[in-house]
Amino acid sequence: MFKLIQNELLKIFKRPGTFVMIGLLILITTVAGAFIKFQSSGGTVPDNTEWKQGLQMENADLKKQMDELEGQVPAAELTYYKEQIAVNEYRIEHNLSPNVDYSVWEFVTDLLPIIEFAGMFTIIIAAGIVASEFNWGTIKLLLIRPINRGKILVSKYATILIFALILLAVTFAYSSLLGLALFGAPDTSNPYLNYHQGTVKEQSMFVHLVITYGLQSISMIMLATMAFMISAVFRNSSLAIGISLFLMFTGSQITMLVAMKFDWAKYILFANTDLTQYFEGQPLVEGMTLTFSIIMLVVYFAIFQFLAHFVFKKRDVAA
Amino acid sequence: MSAVVEIQNVTKKIKGKTIIDQISFDVHRGEVFGFLGPNGAGKTTTIRMIVGLMGITDGDIKIAGNSIKTDFEKAVKHIGAIVENPEMYKFLSGYDNLVHFARMSSGVDKKKIAEVVELVGLTDRIKDKVKTYSLGMRQRLGLAQCLLHDPDILILDEPTNGLDPAGIREIRDHIRMLARERNMAVIVSSHLLAEMEMMCDRIGIIQQGKLVDVQLVHDFVNGVEKVFEFEISSGEKAIEILKPTYPHISFELTSSGLAATIQKEDVPLVVKSLVNEDILIYGIHEITKSLEDRFLEVTTEKEGVLHV
Numbered sequence: 001m002f003k004l005i006q007n008e009l010l011k012i013f014k015r016p017g018t019f020v021m022i023g024l025l026i027l028i029t030t031v032a033g034a035f036i037k038f039q040s041s042g043g044t045v046p047d048n049t050e051w052k053q054g055l056q057m058e059n060a061d062l063k064k065q066m067d068e069l070e071g072q073v074p075a076a077e078l079t080y081y082k083e084q085i086a087v088n089e090y091r092i093e094h095n096l097s098p099n100v101d102y103s104v105w106e107f108v109t110d111l112l113p114i115i116e117f118a119g120m121f122t123i124i125i126a127a128g129i130v131a132s133e134f135n136w137g138t139i140k141l142l143l144i145r146p147i148n149r150g151k152i153l154v155s156k157y158a159t160i161l162i163f164a165l166i167l168l169a170v171t172f173a174y175s176s177l178l179g180l181a182l183f184g185a186p187d188t189s190n191p192y193l194n195y196h197q198g199t200v201k202e203q204s205m206f207v208h209l210v211i212t213y214g215l216q217s218i219s220m221i222m223l224a225t226m227a228f229m230i231s232a233v234f235r236n237s238s239l240a241i242g243i244s245l246f247l248m249f250t251g252s253q254i255t256m257l258v259a260m261k262f263d264w265a266k267y268i269l270f271a272n273t274d275l276t277q278y279f280e281g282q283p284l285v286e287g288m289t290l291t292f293s294i295i296m297l298v299v300y301f302a303i304f305q306f307l308a309h310f311v312f313k314k315r316d317v318a319a
Numbered sequence: 320m321s322a323v324v325e326i327q328n329v330t331k332k333i334k335g336k337t338i339i340d341q342i343s344f345d346v347h348r349g350e351v352f353g354f355l356g357p358n359g360a361g362k363t364t365t366i367r368m369i370v371g372l373m374g375i376t377d378g379d380i381k382i383a384g385n386s387i388k389t390d391f392e393k394a395v396k397h398i399g400a401i402v403e404n405p406e407m408y409k410f411l412s413g414y415d416n417l418v419h420f421a422r423m424s425s426g427v428d429k430k431k432i433a434e435v436v437e438l439v440g441l442t443d444r445i446k447d448k449v450k451t452y453s454l455g456m457r458q459r460l461g462l463a464q465c466l467l468h469d470p471d472i473l474i475l476d477e478p479t480n481g482l483d484p485a486g487i488r489e490i491r492d493h494i495r496m497l498a499r500e501r502n503m504a505v506i507v508s509s510h511l512l513a514e515m516e517m518m519c520d521r522i523g524i525i526q527q528g529k530l531v532d533v534q535l536v537h538d539f540v541n542g543v544e545k546v547f548e549f550e551i552s553s554g555e556k557a558i559e560i561l562k563p564t565y566p567h568i569s570f571e572l573t574s575s576g577l578a579a580t581i582q583k584e585d586v587p588l589v590v591k592s593l594v595n596e597d598i599l600i601y602g603i604h605e606i607t608k609s610l611e612d613r614f615l616e617v618t619t620e621k622e623g624v625l626h627v
Contacts, residue, residue, distance in 0.1 A: 003422040010419060015410050137406030144370045145423035146396035317372040
C-alpha cells in the first residue's frame with residue numbers, strides 16, 4: 001500500500017501543474033501580506049489607554065440594540081450581540097486590551113480564506129486521480145497488476161488526503177513565516193477568546209489556528225471525496241471538477257437559503273461541513289448538534305466511498 | 320506441454336448482446352498463439368477478459384490453474400500484457416514508468432529493471448520523458464513493462480500496430496525469442512495475416528464472437544493437398560489429356576499454363592503423361608497459400624454456415 005501511495009505521489013509531483021498550484025498559494029499569501037503591510041494603517045493600532053471605557057460604551061450600545069431587536073428577529077440572530085458583549089466583559093474583567101499590535105497570528109487568521117484555494121486545488125487533484133488514468137489509457141496497465149482494484153482506489157484516496165495535508169502545511173507554514181517576517185511575533189501572548197454556549201474561554205492563538213485549519217478543511221475533504229467519487233464513477237474529471245467547485249462556492253449559500261424555509265436543510269451535506277458553528281456561534285438549524293453533524297458527515301463519506309468502490313470494481317475497462 | 324492459459328466456455332454479454340460466444344482454447348508454454356480475426360470480431364474483448372479488465376458473463380479463464388474471476392491477484396501475476404496501444408505516463412521518464420509498474424509487483428529490483436531495459440534496447444533513452452519517444456520506442460517500453468516481473472504468459476494485443484518494417488521485425492524477433500528461450504506462452508492478436516504467419520505457432524480464428532478454428536500455422540496454411548502450377552506450352556491441350564486420367568481433380572487454366580490441386584506423389588505421374596503427349600514443360604511450382612487466402616477462405620466458409 002505504501003508503494004502504491006508512493007506511485008500516486010510520483011504521478012502528482014512530476015506534473016508541472018502541481019507546482020503551479022503550490023506557487024499560486026504562495027503568491028496569493030505574499031500579495032495579501034504586502035497589502036496588509038503597506039495599507040494606510042500599516043497594521044498598527046493606535047495606543048488607546050482608555051480602551052476599557054470604550055468597550056463599556058460599546059457594550060451599552062449593543063445591549064440597547066439587542067433590547068430593540070428582541071422579539072422582532074429570530075433568537076439566533078441575537079447570539080451575535082450576546083457573544084460580543086460577553087467577550088468585551090471578559091476583556092474588561094481580565095485586563096486584556098483588544099488593541100493589540102498586528103502580529104503573525106492576526107495575519108494567519110486574516111488569511112484563513114486561503115484554505116479555500118487549497119481546497120480547490122485538492123478538488124482538482126481528486127477529480128483527476130482516477131479519471132486521468134482513463135484518459136491517458138494507463139488504467140489498463142494499472143489494473144493488470146497483482147493488486148486488486150479496491151486497494152488501488154484506497155491508495156488513490158489516501159494520496160488525496162496526503163496531498164491536502166501537504167497543501168495545508170505549506171499554506172500554514174508559509175503564512176506563519178511571512179507573518180513573522182512582516183509583522184513580527186506578538187509581544188505578549190495574546191489569547192484568543194472563544195465564546196461558546198454562554199461562556200468565554202481563553203485559548204492559545206496557535207492552538208486556535210490549528211483547530212480552525214482542521215475544522216475548515218473538513219468541507220474541503222468532503223468535497224474532495226465527492227470529486228473523487230464522481231471521478232471514479234463517471235471517469236470524467238471535468239464533470240467532477242465542475243460539480244465540486246460549483247458546490248464549493250454555492251453549496252453553503254444554497255443550504256442557508258433552504259434552511260430559512262425548511263428544517264430538512266440540516267440533512268444537506270453543507271449544513272454539516274462547517275463544524276466551527278458548534279464551537280463558535282450557533283448552529284444553522286436549531287436542534288443540530290455536533291454529534292448529529294459528525295454522523296451526517298460519516299454517512300455522506302460512506303456513501304461517496306461506497307459508490308466509488310462499487311462502480312470502480314465492477315466496471316469493464318474498455319477505454 | 321501443459322496449458323498455462325485455459326479458456327473454458329467463455330461467454331461475454333454486454334447489455335443483452337452476445338459479444339463472445341462460448342469460446343474455449345488452451346495456450347501452452349513455449350508457443351506463440353495467434354489470435355486472428357477481422358475488426359470487431361472480439362479479439363480485444365477476449366484479451367481484456369483474460370487479463371481481468373472485463374468481467375466474464377459465463378465460463379471461466381484459468382491462468383496457471385488460478386481463476387481470473389475468483390483468484391485475480393494470483394492469476395494475474397503470471398501475466399505481462401499490452402492491451403491495445405502501450406499507453407504510458409507521458410510526463411514521466413521511461414525509467415520512472417518502469418519504476419512505477421515495478422512497485423506494483425513483488426520482487427522487482429533495480430537490477431531487473433536495468434536488465435529489461437537492456438533487453439528491449441532502450442538504455443540510451445530511458446531517462447527521457449515518454450512524450451519524446453517515437454511509437455516504436457513506446458512499443459518497446461510497453462514490452463519492457465510486461466517483462467519486469469518475469470511473467471509466464473505474455474499477452475500482446477496488436478503489438479506491431481503502427482510500427483515500421485524494422486520495428487515489426489524487432490518485435491517479432493523478441494516474441495519468438497521469449498517463447499523459445501524463456502519458455503513463455505505468448506498470445507498475440509492481430510488482423511495482419513502475414514505478420515501472424517511469421518510469428519505464430521498456432522492460430523485461432525475468431526469471427527463474430529465465435530472461435531471458428533484453431534490450427535497449427537503450418538497445417539493451416541497448407542492443408543493436405545497443394546496447388547501446383549505447371550508452366551507448359553498449351554494449357555487447353557493438357558487439360559484434355561489429364562481429365563480422363565484424373566477425373567476427381569480440378570484443373571485450372573492460368574496465364575502461363577495450368578494449376579492443379581494434387582498431392583505431391585501425383586506430380587511425377589502428371590509430368591509423365593504430359594511429356595508422353597509432347598507438351599513442353601518449362602517449370603513446376605508449388606503455390607503456398609498465404610494465410611490471407613486461407614483466412615478469407617475459412618471465414619467466408621464459416622460465415623456461409625453461420626448465416627444459413
